[in-house]
Amino acid sequence: MQLSDNHNSLLWALLGLLFAAICLVALYKTWPILFPDTVLKTAVDPACDLRAGACMTQLNEGGSITFSIEPREIPVVKPLQLQVNLAGIRAKSIEVDFSGVDMNMGFNRSKLSRVADGVFSGQAMLPVCVWDAMEWEAQVLIDTQKGLISVPYRFITVRPGVPLPDS
Numbered sequence: 001m002q003l004s005d006n007h008n009s010l011l012w013a014l015l016g017l018l019f020a021a022i023c024l025v026a027l028y029k030t031w032p033i034l035f036p037d038t039v040l041k042t043a044v045d046p047a048c049d050l051r052a053g054a055c056m057t058q059l060n061e062g063g064s065i066t067f068s069i070e071p072r073e074i075p076v077v078k079p080l081q082l083q084v085n086l087a088g089i090r091a092k093s094i095e096v097d098f099s100g101v102d103m104n105m106g107f108n109r110s111k112l113s114r115v116a117d118g119v120f121s122g123q124a125m126l127p128v129c130v131w132d133a134m135e136w137e138a139q140v141l142i143d144t145q146k147g148l149i150s151v152p153y154r155f156i157t158v159r160p161g162v163p164l165p166d167s
Contacts, residue, residue, distance in 0.1 A: 041150040044137070050074065050155040057151050063088030065151050067140050076126045076157050082110060084140055086118040092143045094120040101135040101154065132162045
């Protein structure tokens with residue numbers, strides 16, 4: 001009887017170690033995707049209003065990024081057209097990562113396609129939120145030869161029929 005108890009304890013300990021190892025490998029593999037290392041991260045421009053039109057960010061190191069979302073009212077659960085125009089920056093690839101400012105909305109990242117020299121475009125869709133208005137941050141992630149450049153843009157979505165809150 002005691003041999004069986006020791007055997008079960010050893011089996012459970014091995015299963016626990018195996019589960020911990022699997023979790024560590026999964027964390028190791030997904031860490032760069034969830035938390036990419038950046039060589040340059042700019043501040044949010046409070047004057048940017050993506051509902052009014054494209055926003056441009058000048059980099060101190062030279063170059064600029066222009067980001068736009070269509071349609072301008074930025075609806076939730078509907079296709080959005082994203083466009084990034086680069087000037088003075090050569091990108092290998094560009095992704096846009098959407099996150100809720102005050103609420104975790106899960107992983108929501110879109111890869112853009114190169115449509116011309118310095119022009120990248122793609123589609124995304126924002127999930128619905130339980131709040132009438134939701135503040136979002138779109139991190140434009142630009143993969144360059146020197147490393148990853150991260151440029152944040154903030155905007156608000158509202159439920160249909162709900163007025164946009166005063167800024």
